Amino acid sequence: METFDVVVVGAGSAGAAVARRLADDAALRVLLLEAGGPDVNPDIHDPGGVFRLWGGPEDYDYRVAPQRRLGGRRPHWPRGKVLGGSSSLNGMIFVRGAPADYDAWGPGWSYPEVLPYFKRLEDFDRGPSDHHGVGGPVRVIADYAPHQVNAAIVAAAVEQGLPFNPDCNGERPDGAGFCQLTIRHGRRHSTADAYLRPRCDRPVLEIRTGARARRLLLRGRRCVGVEYRQNGRLHQVGAAAQVVVSAGTVESPRLLLLSGLGDAAELRRHGIKAVEDLPGVGRNLHDHALVPVIVAARRPVPPAMPGLQPMHSQLFWRSRPGLPGPDVQPLFFHIPLYDEGMTGPPDAFTLMAGIVRPESRGHLALTSADPDAPLHIDPAYLEA
Template sequence: MWDYIIIGGGSAGCVLAARLSENPAIQVALLEAGPVDKSVLIHCPAGIAALARNGQANWAFNTTVQPGLNGRRGYQPRGKVLGGSSSVNAMIYVRGQREDYDHWAAEGNPGWSYDEVLPYFKKAEDNARGADAFHGTGGPLHVQDLTSPTDLGPAFIQAGVQAGYPQNMDFNGAVQEGVGMYQVTHKHGERFSAAKAYLTPNLHRPNLHVFTGAHTTRILTERKRAVGVEFVHQGHTKQLRASREVLLCAGALQSPQILMLSGIGPHQHLLEHRIPTVHDLPGVGQQLHDHIDVVQMVHAPKLTQSVGVTPGGIARLIGATLEWRKQRTGLLTTNFAEAGGFVKSQSEEKTPDLQFHFVIAKLVDHGRGTVFGHGYSCHVCLLRPMSRGSVTLESKDPFAAPLIDPNFLGVRDDVERLMRGFRIMRHVLQQPAMQALGGREVAASAQATSDLAIEQFIRDYADTVYHPVGSCRMGPGELDVVDHELRVHGMEGLRVVDASIMPRIVSGNTNAPTIMIAEKAADLIKGAWGTA
């Protein structure tokens, strides 16, 4: 018998496992479907490029056919390893805007305003720049500037300034708007995932047990109370019982799937798959949304400081590999998306609604395809899309992938904003600081000059920037799944703690907010049970 069973060893699950097991009298079990995070490709920051190609530590889901993307299926990578997506992402530390969290609170979620969640961001953080009104030190998660950046990021920032945008030294400070270098979750030249920050230092605790290779099949319930978890481990079906709570942290794509497999979800949909309804909760799997993103790629043959597939580029990577192995410095400490920015698609916007990710390599198909030669890429994503989709079951088989339908570009306003963003991105890349690097925009996007052509390019090439949220939405409404303490409506002993609970996506990368959500949830859980 365990006090708490945590489903999912990703960012949120690692935080909960560490915080709840601080009390030695509390027994905590963590179930992760993937392996231990021991691959060098995880710990080497630039290993993200190889991880994208080989599919290692990745669920590698696909969406359903997307009408808004001209009938294409989008790619949905998710971490399948301790640390979850924090073990395979680009390590960018961004929180979003004050207004994001104030909006959560205004929708009927007390305790989630910016002023109320900021202490949890600071509690989690160990920022190498030091503590101030917005940042913390001494927390588990190390955050720092890139130690060996290329000179391409500063060139992009200069171009942004030339285009009329302010330089911003801290996207997580008082103001988000502007262009600048990203801070990252690095330490000593290695990726600093949620697993490395929260879980690994505490594996010695006798009251914390981690099961890897443990695929959850359903949550066990009795009279609308979660009492345990069934999972497949080493080829055998097993069960664990929880005396206090089951904490679902499987992410925006799999938390709703597990709920529905357990009979918690829309009754008619469960009936279609012959799953007995434990609790009719129509909002499970609804309200899925994500940051839709499109990229421009520039070919620059003489730009050898970029990462490129050429004889010289390969030789440089070999040398960089030796440097990283010996000193943990050099090119392989890059996260590729070294710089970026937050801008408004039009002047009347109150806050930025677009984000740039500037990448020091030519990138196609999420890094899964090989592009020869040197160059760079720039992404623009829509920060607050209006389109909403769903996660549903393809079958009652717990090993089948869920049906993922983000409904990308399903609302015309999303298309218009992304078109404006595309033009703004091109304007920045045409500034003198970027033109001085040489190169030309590749034909696919360069031919998109009219509104019609730009829209066609977006529909042909846009896809996720890996931030699905909202499928177990927090709030008091009929289609909301959890309350403001993340307890599943109509159930006892069951909470959802991950990005799926976001009422509306944050205006930026989602890893830091997910860690914050789990830090706050740990205090909520402790408070509910009167444990420190």
């Protein structure tokens, strides 16, 4: 069996970074497996093409289970199936969250402990500071000319007495302002661009696309390799040191469950031998719900600005006193974001109410031992 030192599953926001950092150690041979293909679609690289990607070949295009609190609706979960993963599909908004979120995670994860890593990954256009770094692989821009309608909504928020925050990734995220964006020279700067392309010529790093992991190879309680499908054929590859599972919120637990790591009773129900009884796999699923309010404009909305996505103004706010950090993040779009079944005028804009500290907890589960079978994904929206 072919063997590498490390096998990384998933070339997305985490996997691309992990593979690159490992490949910087010339003593390690690293294999990076990505279920999707190369990021050749021009809409990936055009910041204005973000919504044209959803539902396309680079999107896993998940649908969640019917949501009781949403009238039985099944919201779409776009997730990247391409080099760069969801960083090749998302809105390019670079936001860390409130420092208090990290402080609550325990030793090793407090904000002062993780801040050096945030600074290390950044190439911030305003230069270095106590909260930002330069020279890192990920380009982050904050000084850009916003769309005039996005600028108007921030000005309106300040006029109503909300504080203006020039740096949501600084000491406090609270306030209205403009998003920091992972855009470089007018193009999306995904983790594939940031981490993989500068090292794609390194002989210690091999990238295989169209290679979907189907199960982990286990020897006792040790993971020693990965089985994956590529071009219709099954392959097995060994890992002398370790396997890194970084296939995302959905595909990582799927891979663990298919490998016999999960709730033993549920695994047996699908005919999967339980290697380790881990009921927590697929549990504690939560998602930040977004709800659009679309307003018709009284006059034509100016066209989109080249090299900029449409949602680049925001507010971080605490809905009640005593919260350790903001729990809502309204995002503003200078376009109407109509969902399925919705119609309206083309000259409109969207205020997207966002909940960033959801209390609802759901779960993810297999529906079959078939690796290609649909998953049961239930975020339990508004259940708490």
